[in-house]
Amino acid sequence: MTEVTLVGAVAMALARAMDEDADVVALGEDVGVDGGVFRATEGLIERFGPERVLDTPLAEAMIAGLAVGMAAQGLRPVCEFQFMGFVYPAIDQIVNHASRLRNRTRGRLSCPMVLRMPYGGGIHAPEHHSESTEAMFAHFPGLRVVIPSSPGRAYGLLLAAVRDPDPVVFLEPKRIYRAFKEEVDDAGEALPLDVCFTLREGRDITLVTWGAMTKETLAAADALAAGGVSAEVIDVATIKPLDADTILASVEKTGRCVIVHEAAVTAGMGAEIAAQIAERGLLTLLAPVERVAGYDTVMPLYRLEDHYMPSEARIAAAARRVLEFA
Amino acid sequence: MTEVTLVGAVAMALARAMDEDADVVALGEDVGVDGGVFRATEGLIERFGPERVLDTPLAEAMIAGLAVGMAAQGLRPVCEFQFMGFVYPAIDQIVNHASRLRNRTRGRLSCPMVLRMPYGGGIHAPEHHSESTEAMFAHFPGLRVVIPSSPGRAYGLLLAAVRDPDPVVFLEPKRIYRAFKEEVDDAGEALPLDVCFTLREGRDITLVTWGAMTKETLAAADALAAGGVSAEVIDVATIKPLDADTILASVEKTGRCVIVHEAAVTAGMGAEIAAQIAERGLLTLLAPVERVAGYDTVMPLYRLEDHYMPSEARIAAAARRVLEFA
């Protein structure tokens, strides 16, 4: 067992994955001797050499396009995009190629690859460094979209992502890269993809979230608990394919639901979850489903950034509105 | 008044817009002497010359990036992307620049531009020619996303889009480019953006849709009418910003709602609409909200294509389920 941060757990999982499978290669900008600008690939080049840890030229479409070719040849590329705000030039390669090569060739060729990137706001970074457009990836058929929210889940889910035979977009909540440490056993054990993790059981209301927002949501659950409210907190973790059953079962129990994400509210992943509840869990609802989410604005520069991000107080207030609804 | 098809109305609106404002320029691949592969720019180069109707080199990021520079200088570029499947290389320019230049400069510079593209399936086209990822655009803050569903609305909404001071993604449902004709008065009158159009009033159920799916949805409404059911049909038209009020008012009246779109269901725009109903209209609902949408698969090649697209029968069946719910 090692005490690691979330970013430390990413590095640990990468090393483990590369150790166990010689076809795994890591590529991206500054992933080599620099160890990645967040140090998520620290130590890899020393251990696995420059043929498996590739500092690429600066071109994101190229990173993803290379990975498609590598993966079709049986390698398992793990790409790092330095920030989610810089993945957009690669969208064409991801949506038109990586996500559909298996389908296009009836399974003859496939794209086992991981597209890692730090995402989300809250670190007082410059423009374009605070994106959270996970819903965009979730909408594209053929992808998996996985978001860890703790060192342990970062380790286990990233291992699962690397071993998965299909492309996985792996979004790392950089605001909590170093927010806290956890004991993680580097035993190569993956966590299951495609399922939610119930972080806290509760009876009165279901709080659904993922990524860095688990922190605020758990804090809101604490605040609610202080007022005698028992909140269930679900970390969706794999947002696509969505494990709606776990969420629906929870809402069936509590009758009330608040969904929390920092991405812009319109057509965010919260909409999909609310829609599934409206479709399949309508009769279990005792109150409207609320979304506490980012506004439909560009993430402001850092002086106002904290006002953009859903706060514990906003989450708790929404939960109280939903709880008071009768 | 002229009888025109939807694509004819697009061409008519473009000519009108270029005629009334010398700063409007059209650019894209094959928009010049070829008149666009769907003829949406037919006649423009003859009338306005090659300085205002620009056949570009083949590069979509370039088309959008050029347009950002042009628009910041006060031109009003109208870009054509030959098919929505080829707009992805331009996403970076759209999301990182066009959608936020006004915000980034506190209004000093802005991006009055239209990003036109044929979208959707159903014309038996090759791979990558049948995309409908309107939800992706709707999720990005700072954009307008407009989709006409008739010649009249194509004309009026495109004029509005060109005159709008901000970037507008204008998605043209190519399956109904020539499906029917309408009398359209080329008088330069725009239709309002940001509002839904109620195509048919009804009491029993609300059918919400846009683009080519209005055709199947209206047909389903006919079929329901034959069974004595009065369906209200709403064409959302501007899917971002979303006029949820019109939809909620309708659902308040009917108590039942089916949302129809051909895009993949997960995190599609239907999710946003269902979520808003679950949030703001829950008490008015007499039945779960259903979505009849594309599957979370790649649009199949043409032999199976028709099985992907929501059919009149699927829509009517969903409506009956929702109507029978008690």
Added chain:
Amino acid sequence: MTTVASFEIGYNQFLDPDGKAVQPLPEFARNPQDLVPLYRGIVFTRRFDAKAIALQRTGRMGTYPSSLGQEAVGVGIGAAMRPEDVLVPSYRETAAMLWRGVTPEEILLYWGGDERGADYAGPREDFPISVPVGSHALHAAGVAYAFKFRKEKRAAVAVFGDGATSTGDVYEALNVAGAWRLPAVFVAINNQWAISVRREAQTASETLAQKAIAAGIPGEQVDGNDVVAVRHALDQALETAREGGGPALIEAITYRMTDHTTADDASRYRPPEEVSAQWPNDPVTRLRGYLVDNDAWSKGHEEALIAEIDARIDAAVETYEATPPQPVEAMFDYMYAELPAPLARQREAMRADAAHGRGGDHD
């Protein structure tokens, strides 16, 4: 101002439009008989192409992109590649694909709207056709990286058009291939048109071959209607690539003799005289001329070949037309290695809809 770098772009041709050798032919072509297979490949492609267009015109197949007039490029590429090399083609590489062992049946099935047409029984590692112009050049770089990584003497060949050379993807692919000395060969088929846009409107660069200079890799032009020149350039570039000498860009100059695809009408944007002026460059007559002049081909050979090819093509059409469509749920079955639960639910719903006749009945 001191000069710090200088570059030259060469052009190569062996057979002139009349089929006369303008310089000694390379080793592989010393014996005229050895060129007969190339001739067969060119003629096969031309006749297959004509049939495909006829199928489209009669509503028996979807949109199809003809390679009329540029068959020699694909055959030259195919002939230079080894089976273990990997082809990463765009949509107009019928000639190279056929040479590599993709069957006429598969090609018809693909353009006939059936994904099984990309599940090649032959070259299992070749990429399917790439429709997003230029995007696949990067895949070739990735494939080449895998070869280099595994120390295999193989090369990847990306083929794309003049229009594609304007895309950032092609540039990025050339650039990384250069930076990493990848065993990749890039072929830009300059057929002078990207749908309605002339080669001159794509770029101010005098040649497309010189795009290589930006990536620090060799670039050269060849007469794309001279299959000997194409094959020779590819032979050399592939050999260099496989031996660790790095990538190259080859511009093959040819002409698109017909519409962009069956959905296009080239008469809208180019005069018929421009097209007819190109017929004297035809790769078929050129190579046939050489073979006949060198007693390697006769009218009898030609008739036998046509008959043989047509029989093969007719058989392919028959198989194609007799192939029932996939079950509708096939659209789900290759999205992931294992069907995730939500998709399984959608698949079930679709089957139920289909059973109730609520499937596709669009017009």
Added chain:
Amino acid sequence: MTTVASFEIGYNQFLDPDGKAVQPLPEFARNPQDLVPLYRGIVFTRRFDAKAIALQRTGRMGTYPSSLGQEAVGVGIGAAMRPEDVLVPSYRETAAMLWRGVTPEEILLYWGGDERGADYAGPREDFPISVPVGSHALHAAGVAYAFKFRKEKRAAVAVFGDGATSTGDVYEALNVAGAWRLPAVFVAINNQWAISVRREAQTASETLAQKAIAAGIPGEQVDGNDVVAVRHALDQALETAREGGGPALIEAITYRMTDHTTADDASRYRPPEEVSAQWPNDPVTRLRGYLVDNDAWSKGHEEALIAEIDARIDAAVETYEATPPQPVEAMFDYMYAELPAPLARQREAMRADAAHGRGGDHD
């Protein structure tokens, strides 16, 4: 094989590292006095830069990208541009921005996390800093198109780094500028590093200037630490561009003397000796040497200049730190020309939340 095209890339320098003229200086520099404003610009940038880093280090400002060592490039660009030209910079163009009239206050405000820092009171048409590397080169092409369209004698100048030259966007921008003969000048600041990646790892091309050849436009190298060479190259390229002669690419060779940004630690990936070996090329000492040798500068001048600059910078810091943040709802107010109804609702909800203390209280 016949040669069909050939190209040369030149390199230019006027002042060597010791400040000696290696060739006759161009017209604008004939009188040493006329170089004093350039010297002031370089020194201003250097001192401003040091202050900005100090602010960041003491928690009074956010991440900041230093231009230490490459100030002459920006000053040369700024000096060659006319006010009515448009600058399209990346994040490291502090020198050029200051020269163009962006105020120190604005620059501090921007890096201090306030969008108002990009609402320049001076050069109203200049683009804000572009963070997505390479993407803004296309904007310069679009701006240039607008100039050409309106028949204005103006030019757009895009500035980006060596890393950026690997992006498809930069290539696409050069290419369309060439195809359309746009009045755009592209400056690639080759400071040898893209964060931790060496120039040599970006591309196999011997020079970055030769990237121009792929676009069919002129490309040349200059010594980027020689402000005379930079300004001269820009003067010529801008004049050509404004007069309708088309675009150019200029590679300015320099060196990034410090961390990539304040968030970087360059000691992880490059030896300190490599950096110290570059100090003899310093643009400040070089130009000062020339001025002193030519009796255009003295110790007294230097002291007065420093005092003047520091006073100006101190005033800017004071204003910056005294600037209250925008009202929180400012994040809504520039998204669209008119606030759409759903956003107005969100804005109201946010104001209510803020009023109830439910705004940002993150850690």
